[in-house]
Amino acid sequence: MAAIEILDLEKSYLVGFWRKRPKLALRSLRLTIEEGEVFGFLGPNGAGKTTTLKLLMGLVFPTAGSARILGLDMDDPRVKSQIGFLPEQPYFYDHLTARELLNYYGQLSGVPAKGRAARVEQMLARVGLSDSAGMQLRKFSKGMLQRLGLAQAILHDPKLVFLDEPMSGLDPMGRREVRDMIQELRHEGKTVFFSTHILSDAEALCDRVGIIHQGELRGVGAVAEVTSQKQGKVEIVFCAQAVPAGLTSLGAEARVSGDMVNAVLPEEQQDAALEVLRRERLKLISLTPVRRSLEEYYIQKLRPTEGQREREEDRKGVGA
Amino acid sequence: MNSGRRNANAGNPNAGNANARIGYIAFNTFREAVRDRVLYNLIAFALLLSGASILVGEISIDVERLVVVNLGLTAVSLFGVVIAIFIGIGLVSKEIDKRTLYTVLSRPVRRWEFVVGKFFGLTGTLVVNTVLMAIGVLLALLYVAHRFEKMDAWVLVALYFIVLQFLIVCALALFFSSFSTPLMSAVFTFALFVIGSLAEDLRGFARITQGVGGWIATAVAYLVPNFSALNVISQVAHGDAVPGRLILYNTLYALLYSAMAISGAVLIFQRRDLK
Structure with missing residues (x-):
């Protein structure tokens, strides 16, 4: 069974103050991620990576298309108990301590009360935050917040984990830790869908990558295949x-x-x-x-295709 | 982590029930408010004002009780409204701005549960605040009168009506913040509070106005929350009783009005893109 099946998902926003006009953030995305796969969603800033993740998380609503997650419609409430999500540059309730935050999220995720406290401690230890468990999050550094973000994403032992730019803003040591954690998730048989623009991370971690640019999926390929050419x-x-x-x-x-x-x-x-x-x-x-390196593949896919050039010219023509 | 371990939610597709989740969100909202230092400043200010009423009461010969009840309850009401608006407008928008909502809504939490949980959390905060401020007023009253009298029981009814006011203010703040900026939400909510406090006058004006103007005035008068019916401060300050029927009507009115405002907030929030 496919872990994620994205079926022509599309999103446009209305922009402008007086005369609202639609701006396409994601163009008819069709993508399938298999169970147990580590999939890297690559693209420059503003490419549509976060929009895709927000659509899958139900944070924004699609203009067209749909998606199935773990065999269920993405709107099905049962999906949410089986997925974990780390947003880009996560920000948590800074009045809470790390332990309180994880306990709260555990409650919301339906982690049974019996064993929840032990699970929280286990997660804190796993991300190396046991010593800071009683500290309010307002005193946490960016790296600590990122680690806590990972802990909350996997707290309820989800089958599928979505990570939005998990290495963003981390120092080399922090990046290494996150990489190790993604590797661990792979060994546990989890499906990991993560967005990044750091190609070396994607090359080291992913089974397959998808390249998105200007809201359009430009290519999907197995990393081993791409880099063996x-x-x-x-x-x-x-x-x-x-x-x-x-x-x-x-x-x-x-x-x-x-x-x-x-x-x-x-x-x-x-x-x-x-x-x-x-x-x-x-x-x-x-x-x-x-x-060929992943970087070369990435650069190649980022170049505009014939279709895009035509669309761009059409747009200019209409504009003129 | 043990790879062979069962999924923490396996066999639990709904992952808990809605009531429990609303309770967790409400408690977290309450905890957040309680840990906010600004809140304590406001409560301290209100208590200070209650204390000051003793001073004013002492220089107002024979009307000490009247002054203390009037000033004390007005302080509770005004500061409570400020707290309700101050916290209420940020309940949803702050969570969107700071993106704390993302990690909540990516769990088995429905959007309506989030809004309702937030409302209950804020209401709980205000009830606790009101109890604290009410203790201040009652102590001031005890200080000037040296003992409680039977008519002081109506002060508790006035405090109950103030809580009902807070319920509506919270719901309105939540409603406006579900689609507007915090600043605009504060302006709208406060404006409605002021207009609603004059609701009886508006209704009187509507009754004597003819034609289309009369229709519009009637519609506005009945659409805005009737805060004036919930204000019995002056009445209880004079030791007058509050009819039981008014207590019942006001309770039903406040619950219904809040439910409508919360429903509106839910309807808007359900369709909102969290950019």
Whole structure:
């Protein structure tokens, strides 16, 4: 069963003060996320990531389309007890302590009273906030709030977790902790849908990624597949203080750093390049095929498609 | 976490019941208000005013009781209304602005439960505040009169009517804040409180006005909350009794009016996008 089935979900807002006109925030999104999958929803700021999450959480209402979550209609109240949500830059009731907040959310999520307190302590320990459990949230740092946000999202042991920019604003250590937690959720068999614009995180964590830009889904692909595509080039690293002339004539793009040279050249020139190194008696360190990075895939998908260019021109034409 | 552990809500699709959730939200709202320092400042101010009424009472020969009851209950009423508006307007909008609502509504909480829970939480806060301020007034009364008399029981009825006023003010603040900014909600609610306090005069004016103007005046007079019927401060200050029928009518009126305002807030909030 698919964990999330988004069926042509669309959202437009009315903007303008006097003459209200619709502004499309999300264009007919169709996407399926399988159970147990870690899915990264990538896109620049304002791309439509948060709008999608808000639609799925029932915080905003779709202009068109629908979605099914864990086999139920997204409006079905039963869905909510099986999902967890961490909003972007979460803000909680700052008059509460971390323990009180989790207890309150546990009550609202229907976590049985018996065992709720133990569950809260378990979650606080899991995110490393046991020592601050009695402190009011107004004294929490951003990183602590983010960790608490994760704790509240998984407090009721949901099957599906939605995380909106979970690494946003965190220091490297904090990001590492969040990454580890997402990995743990994967091992527990949870489905994780998270939005981010930090590509290295997505590459390290996700099974699949979807790229959204200007409210439109530009592409969906398995990370392993996307990053295994060869580029028809090889990268040769060897010991030298200068680039041999023979290598330059083969069309290599080389960079010298200290006693090492890093050269990228067409795959068909690989044997010839090795011959040059042998001839010059240079020590080979590595030879690897150049693969496409997630970043390249992302940049490629962000470029406007033919259809978009046409739509843009039509819009300008109508505007003129 | 143990991967093999059962889902915490397994077999519990509705994850608790609506009444319980409303109760949790109400308690959290109450707790938030109780921990707000501004609230204590307002209560302290109201108590100070009650205390000051002793001073004014002492220089008002033979009418000490009248002055203390009048000033004390007016202070309770005014400060209570200020607290009701001050907290009421932020109940929903603050949660949207600060996005605390996101983590609540992404749980098995329906929007109407949230609004009703907030209303009960604020009402509970105001009842507790009123009890505190009422103790101040009664102590002031005891100080100037040296003992309680039978007619002082009507002061409690006046306090009960003040609580009914708060109920309506809370509901109105919640209603306006479900679609408007906090500032505008405060202006609307306070304006309605002032107009509603003159409701009897408005009704009198409507009765003597003819034609379309009369129709409009009648509609407005009956649409605005009748706070003047809920104000018996002057009556009880003079030691006059409050008819039992008025207590019943006022109770029903306040409950009905609040229910309508809350229903309106729910209807609007149900359809609102939380941007």
